[in-house]
Amino acid sequence: MSTSTRRPHDDIRQGATKPQPVDHEVLAVVLQVADAALHVLLWQHDRGPAAGSWALPGGPLMSDETLGQSVARQLAQKVDVRHLAHLEQLETRSDLERDPRGRVLATAYLGLVPADQRSILPADTRWHQIHALPEMAFDHASITSSGIRRLRAKLSYTNLGFALAPTVFTASELQAVYQAALGHEVSATNLKRILVRREQIAETGTHVSPGRSGGRPAAEYRFRKRHIEVTDQFAVLRPPELPRTLSG
Amino acid sequence: MSTSTRRPHDDIRQGATKPQPVDHEVLAVVLQVADAALHVLLWQHDRGPAAGSWALPGGPLMSDETLGQSVARQLAQKVDVRHLAHLEQLETRSDLERDPRGRVLATAYLGLVPADQRSILPADTRWHQIHALPEMAFDHASITSSGIRRLRAKLSYTNLGFALAPTVFTASELQAVYQAALGHEVSATNLKRILVRREQIAETGTHVSPGRSGGRPAAEYRFRKRHIEVTDQFAVLRPPELPRTLSG
DNA sequence: CTAGGTTATTGACTGTTAGTCCATAACCTT
């Protein structure tokens, strides 16, 4: 103990290396579907060791804010944060060499913007297709991959689609969003049936105004919940007392 | 923008709050099944503001180690780390008030010990049943809940059972492990069939030596992989070109 | 006004996965 006030625990062995405070930054992998492709928000360094390369939005953690507050504050400089339908913590990177300027821990977040939101971006900021990424700073490419992997996994067993789809959408539009996000073909028929059965989406009762497509007007749907929930369907080996559905 | 100096890197505006380095600690939620119950490893504070209450193993991050190295090093003081069959990052907590001694970020890990490993513990350290937890320090109870939630989810859609079960086990033993970890009844017949179909476990060809139980000798199994893998079965809306099985 | 094009929707059919139950197997002890 002694009189030092800067110790997480009471009893710290002194060694060659000390538990000294470390710089900490926040980063965000912000994803949106547009033009049938998944995009990530990046901004371009104009100086420093990574000048010219593209980086995830973020910046240093301030002393009086939580990580969540920090990422929201810093994202606000790049995109309208009111457009973010979802924001969750992803992981914390701690490689000693991840930033050549010195040791910086980085906590990454995953943010999702619905496909119908149009953001006004600063001059140094752009959406990039995930299949045509530019040269990226530090470990940001790797962090981006983590974010995409997390999104794809959660699309399968949660209702996270609400954060990528428009508020109201047709089965075709939803299919296009999932297809772009998952990176492979998706059947609109099957997708709609699965999400209705899981009670993630419901018909609004309205239809697309006829004449726009030349075909039959499509029924419109919306997600029933706009916060993340895990599909219980998916929970293999569920408790025996719970009936799987209300039927029979 | 323009000449504004509020940029995440290179150039930091000085304000009321500064991006000053912050203390960082590592914590571990180490879980093991024993006596038909899930247990978590805790040690008891003998001084400081949380004296008497129980804490997760961990401690301050040193300046020359990654978070993963740090948690391994600190866990070694409480348990034989060679027993850990799995260790993964869980989340980073950043509440300003999580530790009354001052601001400390904490990155939590989830560690798993197979049921047949017997650890020799220090005097201040004990396994606690998760349904009979003592008073816990700071936000450690909440972090423990996160770890348990993560374990239970991953037991459903990954082969993470390998990290809780003994190397070789019978269907009954596996059922007991899953039942304790999941916290509800599990059918041994169904469990074995599901894990065999997913190709997570396979028969060793051996049987339990007769005479120990009075009944028919049980066949023994082992997990085929001892690193985590996601069940592809579970991936709803999988790519259409992939056949689901080899049949047909 | 009708024929044919386009998109959407529904239902039928199939195969896979999971949950339950019971008969049988393989050991034990008395």
Next chain:
DNA sequence: AAGGTTATGGACTAACAGTCAATAACCTAG
């Protein structure tokens, strides 16, 4: 040998997912 105990496998059902084709509801061209 009978009866107890634990393990195993098969039968059955239900739920879930994937595919396809028929039909519906709009359009435009002629």
